[in-house]
Amino acid sequence: MSALSGDDRLPRYQRLADALREEVVQGRWRPGDQLPSENVIAEEYGVALGTSRQAFQQLVSEGLLERHRGRGTFVRRANFDQSLFRFFRFRGRSGERIVPESRILSREIKPAPDAVAQALARPANSEAIAMKRLRLLDGVPVLAEEIWLPADRFARFMELETETVGPLLYPIYDSECGVVIARAEEALTAESVSSETAALLGLEPGAPVIVIDRLARGYDDQPLEWRRSKGPADRFEYHVEIR
Amino acid sequence: MSALSGDDRLPRYQRLADALREEVVQGRWRPGDQLPSENVIAEEYGVALGTSRQAFQQLVSEGLLERHRGRGTFVRRANFDQSLFRFFRFRGRSGERIVPESRILSREIKPAPDAVAQALARPANSEAIAMKRLRLLDGVPVLAEEIWLPADRFARFMELETETVGPLLYPIYDSECGVVIARAEEALTAESVSSETAALLGLEPGAPVIVIDRLARGYDDQPLEWRRSKGPADRFEYHVEIR
C-alpha cells in the first residue's frame, strides 16, 4: 500500500489525484493504457472507495482520464485534428470532416529565433528543426504552416523522408521520437496577408488571414513544438459559448 | 414533499437537476437568489443528501448555480463583460481591465432583416429595435457595434434617453424590460474593413477587422438579442486550450 504524499491539509482525493497525475507524467501509464480499477486504487492508497472515485472524477474533468462503465479507466488520447475544424471550414461536399493533405516544403536545422526559443524554453539561438508545410484540400492550398522543434528531442525526425510523412505529425513524434503531446495552447490573431503567404495560398495581396500560434506541451508541461498556421479569413469560422 | 417527475429510467439526481433547472427557467429563483440548502431540497424531493448534492454539482458544472461553503447555493449571474476581454486587448496602462465607454449613434424601430429575424426566431420583417453603438477607450474608438432587439419584448427600452444608457446593456434589459440574459453564442470571423466601419474606427481602408456575431438567450433558450461587433484585428487576441 502506497502512502499519500503531499500537504496533509489538502483533501485526500486531491492528493490522490496528484499522485495519479504524477504517474501519468512519469510515463507509468501512457495514452490509451488502462488504470487499475477504483477498488484497487482505493485499497492501494488506503482510502474509501468514494474517495478514489472523487480523485478519478477530478482527473476526468481535467481531461487526463476517461472512464467507461464495464470497461475501465484509461489515459485519454488528446485529439488535435479537431483543432483545425474548430477554426476553419474544412469539409467535404457531404459535410464530413476531411484532414487536409500535407506537403512539406522545406526542413532544415537552424538556430531558433528569439521568440521561438523562448516559447520552447530553450537558450537563445539553440538548434531547432524548422519546417514549412502547406496543407491542401482537393489540391487547393488552404493553410500555410511554419513548425519549430527542439533539435535534441527530435533528432530522429530529420532522418525520415519528408515525402513519407503524413498530415498528422503527433503520432510520428510519438512513434519515432518517443515524444507524447498532451495538450496545447493556441493564440489567434488576424492580419493582412504577406506577399510570400499570399503566393502560397493563392490570395489577393492584402487579403485578411487568420494566424494561429500553437505551443504544444507534454504531460509534464514541457513545451515541445511551436507552430504558426495561416489560413484565409473567409474560411475561418469559430464558435464560443458564453455563460 | 414534491415528487420527481420525468422518465423513471433516468437517475434521480438527473431528474432532480432537471426539476431545479426548470424552477430557474420559470423564474422562481432569479440570478443572485439563494436556493434552499441541499438538506432541504433532499427532504423536499425525498432523496438522500448525496443525491441532492450530485444534482447541485451537475448544475454548478453547467454554470447555472454557484455554491459557497458556509453561505449557500445561488443562481449564477452571467458575466458578459469578460467576453470582450476574451477577444480584445483592452487594458489600462497598469494592465487592469477597463470596460470601454459607450456612445449610441442611432436607435430606431424598423423591420428586421432576414438574417436577424431568423436568428431571433421572429417572422420575417417583424419589428425590431436597431441600434448602432461605438465603444471607446480613452476617447479612441475601438469597437463598432450593431444591435438588434425584438421590439415587443423591449418596448420600454425605446423610452430611455440614449445618453443615460451606460456601457452595460444587460442589467438595463433586466431592470427596465424584465429580460434576463442567461448565455450567448458567439461566432468569430475576420474580413477587410468596409469604408463605413473604417471611418468609425479610424482605420486604413482594407485593414483587417475581427467580426463577432453574438446571439444572446434567456434561461429558456429563447433568443433575445443579436449583435455584431467589429474591432481592429491588431487589437485582437484570443487564447484557446486544446486537450
Next chain:
DNA sequence: GAGTGGTCTAGACCACTTC
C-alpha cells in the same frame, strides 16, 4: 451557535463489458 457546503466512510444494488 446555527446553518451552510466540503470531505470521507462503508455499504448496497445496478448496468454494462468482457470472457
Next chain:
DNA sequence: AAGTGGTCTAGACCACTCC
C-alpha cells in the same frame, strides 16, 4: 460469471459564514 464504473443511501466530522 466476474469485473468495471454509475447510482444511491445513511451517517459522520469538518471548515467556513453569519448573526
